[in-house]
Amino acid sequence: MDFKKLRMYLLQKQSLIEKTVKEEFMSVMKNQLALHSTDYLTPYLSLWARVDDFDPKQLFHNISNEKSAIRMRVFRRTVFVVHRDNLEILIGSIVQFLEPFKIGNIKYLIKNMGMEEGTTEKIGLDIIEILKKKSPLSTRQIKKELSEKWEGDWIRSAITLLEFDALIARIGQRYIIDKTINWGLFEEYYPEVKRKEINPENSLVAILSKYIQQFGPVCIDDFCWWLPTKKTMTKKLLEKLADEITEIDFNSKKYYMINEDFKAFTDFNLEAYELPIVNFLPYEDHYPKAYKHKEWYISEETVTKLFKVGKMDWGQIRPSIWINGEIKGRWELDWVDKKKSEMKADIVYLDKKISQSTDIMIKINQLKTEVEIFANEKLIPLMKK
DSSP states (O other), X not given: OOHHHHHHHHHHHTTSSSOBOGGGHHHHHHHHSOEEOSSTTHHHHHHHHHBTTOOHHHHHHIIIIIOSEEEEEOGGGOEEEEEGGGHHHHHHHHGGGGHHXXXXXXXXXXXXXXXXTTHHHHHHHHHHHHHHHSOOEEHHHHHHHTTTTSOHHHHHHHHHHHHHTTSEEEOOOSSTTOOOOEEEEHHHHOTTOOGGGOOHHHHHHHHHHHHHHHHOSBOHHHHHHHTTOOHXXXXXXXXXXXXXXXXXXXXXXXXXXXXXXXXXXXXXXXXXXXXXXXXXXXXXXXXXXXXXXXXXXXXXXXXXHHBTTSOXXXXXXXXXXXXXXXXXXXXXXXXXXXXXXXXXXXXXXXXXXXXXXXXXXHHHHHHHHHHHHHIIIIIHHHHOO
16 A cells, blocks of 8 residues: 555545635534543644634534533543534443443542442432532532532542443533533433443444544554454454455555545545645644554654653654654644743754755744644633633
8 A cells, every 4th residue: 555645545534635614613523533632722723723714612612502512531531522423322332441440440449448339339329419400510519519428539439430421421611721520410411312222332333434434544453442442342343344344455454444435545646736735733633643553654763752751552642743644743832921821833843854845844834823823813712711
């Protein structure tokens, strides 16, 4: 497989060559399955990179008011912003893989914090009863309501387990970096998602199909890392999709694409696009994080500049500069002063060959200016209480 063609094709699928029109920004999030959100700004910057003239107020409104998007823990127990239409298949896919973590969490509370077995279930029932009467409530408010009956750390753990079971949901934000989490009953805010009626096997087949569609070609290792799940389970799921997918040899492994997507890739005309294509992606963007095997888009040398601990599977990938589908540099967006009145983008690292290219440097500096304008004129007003 032609690496150059592959990288460009994936950029095109990611709306990173031709941006999506601003009216369709929610479709970008839906296709991505979720947008990484451990950092509150990441989903907004991920959409800025993919949507023409993106207005962050619209996403904030959809999360905080319309409830057409929600911040929740999904892949690898990490917080993402999820499109409402994807909730059922995500919940059905994730819940069963959280069970070992839940068991470990409860064992820790029993062994190290003196909690009696069965206590988290009792606390969970109390939390649900409180939220039936008044909602939403913050973690602090819930702890205060139950302070005479249960210990605070136990309550916090019970809240985490309820979120993993999709029984409670994060409801709204006052501003986009609001660290106060308000909780409501999942079924009250998203009544169409019938938790007890979800079929996990169907959800897994659906999520694998959508994952392959959006990020393919992918291998079994990629999916097992991304969800996560076991190889034996993934192989069984692939068998159910046998008529829908094409198997190809790539990078010394078996890779998979949806049939229609493989045909589109085969017909893809690399010459139709004028190079260089330069992109800025934010911290922990979902695209580079969707793969376990990353060597096809980042070199070993660059890894040490982008991942804090210097390994692909560990640490957090910093904001990245992409040249024709490969990571060749790093940028950062930081406050200019302690008053937090202005933000500035800095180019922290660039491959030497890239820095010597006038055409590429013009585009990099242009994107640097554009992201600063976006941050200062559109994001900062939404960060204030």
